Amino acid sequence: MSLTETRSRIARAADAQGRDGTDISLIAVSKLQPLDRIEAVLGQGHRVFGENRLQEAQGKWPAFRERFPDIELHLVGALQTNKARAAMA
Secondary structure, three states: OOHHHHHHHHHHHHHHOOOOHHHOOOOEEOOOOOHHHHHHHHHOOOOEEEEOOHHHHHHHHHHHHHHOOOOEEEEOOOOOHHHHHHHHO
């Protein structure tokens, strides 16, 4: 499903519930996605992403953040205590 289709579905669901769709945040979880696919979504203007593996996030996001400094990155799921400090950096 494309980003446009996903946004449209969110807007329709919000409307069906009498909600303002602008108060709903779409977090695109990029777990195991190839870099070119993530870059395509960034190119469409989306900036809110989630990762569930700290090592994967550390490997892919620094370069994207140089080009897209307004990226908002979330760690989703459980985080091991010994990785919490690195996650906050």
